[in-house]
Amino acid sequence: MTIPAVNLKPALQATEAAWRARLDELFHRMQFILGEQLASFEREFAAALGSRFAIGAGSGTSAIELSLRHAGIVRSNQEVLTTPLTAPFTGIGILGAGASIRFADIDPDTLLLDPAKAAARITKRTAALLPVHLYGQPCPLDQFSRLAKDAGAELLQDACQAHGARYRGRPLTAYSRYVAYSFYPTKNLGCLGDGGAVATNSATVDRGLRLLRDGGRRNDQLSRIAGANSRLDEMQCCYLRAFLPKLEEWNAWRARIAALYDDLLRDCPGVRLLKRWPCSVHHLYVIRVKRRERLRAHLAAQGIGTGAHYPVPLHLHPAFAGSGARRGDLPEAERAAREVLSLPLWPYLPPRDAIRVAETIRSFFAP
Structure with a gap:
């Protein structure tokens, strides 16, 4: 029996009546x-997050880019400090806004951007900090808030993997004006195409991003500023509105499977578990292993799908060569990129399948 890394079918089946009803409304x-x-989804998503506003965008990348543009961080002499262990689209959003990208190393236990290492990389050119809530686990936002305030920099959050997460019991928007989300299909809250949003408590940000996303227009044919074409379309919102009421339940399912993996792999030779705290929403279940590619082949031979998030740190991508970082400059991220392995995790994944995955990993490392 095959166990895919991700399976969207059970979630679609569980919500079919709701999304079909939304589609009927749309076509009417x-x-x-x-x-x-879109208007209804923005209200509902903001309420679910505990924020005042949510502004739909064409993708999570666009959500980052539009946030930076609204914050005025659009010049090459303005640097955005972020993590090298993330999807390249975090960096693409920064470059798309016109800013420069800089990297600080990660905490090897959580794989999140390390606040102390970020503090050491801040310069007079640092215009923004952009921590990424990797794998669904919020970064230490209290520390990053202080860093940003002390540096006179904007704090933005990449929450593209952290739908429903809070930090120390507070909504993510309590810590900064811009929180970017992606609705890529495999996210905790995904649509069936590309989509994104920015959550905020600021009415000024809300108005500004709505202007930016629609070519600088206000429901007319006059472009007041050089905006963008980045709108979350109605069809994707039909699916998102059907899925959103299930988000808490689906996150809880992910948490149970993650806890099961923890129990089964905690003492497995060759496996290093990541440190997580209760506010994680478990977008991915990632372990660190030696001989990753051999293990992936072993699992694939047993019909088990896996992923590597992410096999090349951003400072080693040609697209980000302008960051100034070279091989060896960010050793924790480089080491993690060689070791990270994402195991099957999705709502309705049967616990027996997670047990089989863990047993197959243990058999690989058995003496």
Whole structure:
């Protein structure tokens, strides 16, 4: 029997009545851009997050780029400090805004951006800090808030893997004006295409991002600023509105599977578990292993899918050569990139399948 790394079918089946009803509404209204489905989803998503506003965008990358543009961080002499262990789209959003990207190393236990190492990389050119809530685990936002304040820099959050997460019991928007989300299909809250949003408590940010995302227009044909074309479309909102009421339940399912993996792999030779805290929403279950590619082949031979998030740290991508970081400059991220392995994790994954995955890993490392 095959165990895929991700399986969207059970979630689609569990919500079919809801998304079909939303699609019927959409085709009745026949407004496919900036319509009622988006307006309703933005209200519902903001409420679920505990924020005042949510502004839909075309992707998580666009959500980052639009946030930086609204914050005025658009010049090459303005640097955005972030983690090298993330999807390249974090960096693409920074470059898309016109800013420069800089990296600090990670905490080897959590794989999150290390606040102390970030503090050591801050310069007079640092215009923003952009911690990434990797694998669904929030970064220590209290520390990053202080760092940003002391540096006179903007704090933005990449929460593209952290739908529903809070930090120390507070909404993520309590810590900064811009929290970017992605609705890529495999996210905790995903659509069936590309999509994104920015959550904020600021009415000024809300108004500004709505202007930016629609070409600088206000429901007319006059571009007041050089905006973008980055709108979350109505059809994707039909799915998102159907999935959103299930988010808490689905996150709880992920947490149970993650806890099961912890119990089964905690003392496994060759496996290093990541340190997590209770506020994680477990977007991915990632372990660190030696001989990763051989282990992946062993698992694949047993019909078990896996992933590597992420096999090349961003400072070693040609696209980010301008960061100034070279091989060896960020050793923890480089080491982690060689070792990270993502195990199957999705809502409705049967516990027996997680047990089989763990047993197969243990058999690989058995003497």
